[in-house]
Amino acid sequence: MRLAVVGIGKMGMLHAGIMNALEGVELCALSDSSRFLLGFAKSLKDVPVYKNYEKMLDKEQPDIAVLATPVFLHAPMGIECAQRGISFFLEKPLSVRAEDSETMLKLVEEKNLTTMVGYMMRYIETFSKAKEIIDSGVLGKIINFNSTIYVAQLFKTGKGWRYDKEKAGGGVISGQGTHAIDLLHWYFGDVDFVSANMQSFYSENVEDFAHVYFKFANGTGGWLDSSWSKRHHRLLEVEINVEAENGNLTVNDDVVKFFLDSAVGDYPAGWTIxxxxxxxxxxxxDLGGPQYTRQDVDFINAVRNKSQVGSNVRDAYEVQRIVDAIYDSAAANGQPVNLK
Amino acid sequence: MIDQILLGHNQFFGVNHLAANAGNERAAYFSDMDRIMEMINFSYDQGVKAMMMSTHERALFISEELQKDARLKDLGIYLLLPYAAKYIKMANEKGLVNIIKDSLSDTTAKEKFGMFWRGSVGVVKKDAAKIITSLIDVEMAQFSKLNLKAVFLHDVLTDLILGWDMPEIFKVFYDHVSKRYNAIPAFCSKNLPKIIDSLETVGIENPLIMASINKIGYQVSPSLHAFEECLRTKKVRLLAMSTLAAGYVKPKEAYEYLYSLPNIESTVVGVSKKHHATETFSIIQNHLKTYKGLPVSNGVAAAAEMAV
Structure with a gap:
């Protein structure tokens, strides 16, 4: 399987490295807007490099592509791949606004292409175990949740596309919050409405803090608090706490623990940690964490079997609709925005 | 001679591979530099005269303290570079290209590497190697006066280079560290079998590798079985870390397991409390009496994290 990579920043390098090391996959070409990075890569790795990615796709005819570029380029690049019948892995989030990705979505579904959007937290063992427990129904009806996503990243004005609303879609919600929103959507399903408030301190035109209330179609309600300017969070950390009819569950990067009022099947009453x-x-x-490898293996296997993964463009589109509603609500001072 | 026990450094900087909260608590405790120096001195008295040190900004203070202290001048330093989390944060702040440019801005590199900044396509391997060695020098600058025993390439970079299959970079690092710093060039990796094979292709044999190894196979890839098989069949010197699986395995059984394996050169131990340190060091030192018949005070390294 021939792999082409567009964007050799942090995430592009990571996925290129993992996929290139997987059995039966070979890195065949690179594209980036930086001549510096291209020159550097070219001098160390004997693969063709291109400033123009469309030219690369035409000439190299890869089987798969990794698109790890700034958010506003995701949809146009996905479209170029889809038109050529190339399956692709796209970094998260899907696009600046959901509507930007509709043409891409239509194309990949028409052609039944395998796609994956980089919501890697589903592949962290604690979060995937929590999904299994929630889906098993042992907790009973999920009533309420609270969740946080924090990282100590920004304590002065940031440089570059990540801090430009037009290019990134927003601040902490679009950048990191989407990981947590993807998990919530994965766990609890469709959202009825959201209400959001945001605050900036370090950034000029994107949010550094955001607080969102969600009401899900299944009746579950709860909130997400997020910030990329939270001290003492060396690494990105997500935690979700769930209250349910038959107990409660807490999941974060380190642990999943749940308490059941009464035993169900193999699950005992009391705490399981x-x-x-x-x-x-x-x-x-293992390159940067086993979750990335599990994710890439899932993608490669789906390409081989011509099947779909959970976090494909369709699924990420649903997440994007929630994200749009969050920004719309915040712009209207927290007025609920309906997604039904 | 490689020291057989190294004092780990993660606990000083809030790194905990089991629980981020516990990591933060420990970082708060060790925000008082005196407590760090006290632990280093205590370990030294217990015969552990070497430590692992990342190029974390706070490690600079330790480095300065060590140079002031006549007694600790001979403390063996096993340096791990670069401090990856800093660069990941910087990449999020300003992008990868700016990191490299800014890192080299204080050196004469701007002139030397002008062709890169201008985006010349005629860059050759030799130029890329120069950039890499300059980046190493920048990272090493404030640590080069220490009693450096070995310099490890951080697993984030080692494994990235491994994935991209560019072993020539390992060679550049290896040659530069041994020539310029007179230290043992070494590699931290999460992929022991693969890294040994890759190093062999550029003529690096019997390498010193720091890798996680523990009896439950936590953070061991591709599998515990493959890892053990590799230790049995390949020429490698292992510096064991995460031997306690982030506090998940008790020291007694952890080290019984570790010293049942061949080619364990050293172990790094991350202790935060004196009584833990005494207990752990003595368990290891007892094993070392019989392991390969090596003397107790110098010689194997395991990165273990223990609860405060």
Whole structure:
């Protein structure tokens, strides 16, 4: 399987490295807007490099592409791949606004292409275990949740596309919050409405803090608090706490623990606590965390089987609609925005 | 001679591979530099005369303290670079190209590497190697006066280079560290079997590798079985880390397992409390009496994290 990579920043390098190391996949070409990075890469790795990615797709005819570029370029690049019948892995979030990705969505579904959007948290063992527990129904009806996503990233005005609303779609919600929103959507399904408030301090035209209330179609309600300017969070950390009819559940990057009022099937009453080491399994190559490898393997297998993964363009489009509603609500001072 | 036990450094900087909260609590405790120096001195008295050190900004203070202290001048330093989390944060702040440019801006590199900034396509391998060695020098600048025993390439970079299959970069790092710094060039990796094979292709044999190894296989890829098999069949010197699986395995059983394996050169131990340190060091030192018959005070390294 021939792989082409567009955008050799942090995430492009990571996925290129993992996929290139997987059995049966080979990096065949690179594209980036920076001549510096291209020159550097070219001098170290014997693969053709292109400033123009469309030219690369035409000439190299890869089987798969990794698109790890600023958000506003996702949809146009996805379209170029889809038109050529190339399956692609796209970094998250999907697009600046949901409507920007509708043409891409239509094309990939018409052609039944395998796509994946980089919501990697689903592949962290604690979060995937929590999904299994929630779906099993042992908790009973999920009533309410609260959740946080924090990282100590920004304590002065940021430089570059990540801090430009036109290019990134927004601030912490679009950048990191989408990971948590994807998990909530994965766990609880469709959203009826959201209400959001945002605050900026370090950034000029994007939000540094956001607080969102969600009401899901299944009746579950709860909030997400997010910031990329939260001290003492060396790494990006997500936590979700769930209250349900038959107990409660807490999940974060380190642990999933739940308490059941009464036993259900194999699950005993009382606490069950599963730490990451309880759930760990090795991967073909570990580069930046096994979750990325599990994710890339899932994508490659789906391409081989001509099937779909959970976080494909369609699924990420639903997440994007929620994100749009969050920004619309915040712009209207927290007025609820309906998604029904 | 590689020290057999190294004092780990993660606990000083809030790194905890099991629980981020516990990591933060420990970082708060060790925000008082005196407590860090106290632990280093205590370990030294216990015969652990070497430590692992990342190029974390706070490690600079430790570095300065060590140079002031006549007794600790001979403390063996095993440097890990670069401090990856800093660069990931910087990449989010200003992008990858700006990181490289800014890192080299204080050196004469601007002139040397003008062709890169101008975006010349005629860049050759030699130029890329120069950039890499300059980046190493920038990262090393404030640590080069220490009693450097080995310099490890951080697993984020080692494994990235491995994935991209560019082993020539390993060679550039290897040659530069041994020539310029007179230290053992070494590699931290999460992929032991693969890294040994890759290093072999550029003529690096019997390498010193720091990798996670513990009896439950936590953070061990591709599998515990493959890892053990690799230790048995390949020429490698292992510096064991995460031996306690982030506090998940008790020291006694953790080290029983570790010293049942061949080619364990050293182990790095991340202790925060004196009584933990005493207990852990003595368990290891007892094993070392019989392991390969090596003397106790110098010689193997395991990165273990223990609860405060």
């Amino acid at each position: 599963l730490h990451k080491p309880d759930l760990f399994s090795g991967v073909e190559i």
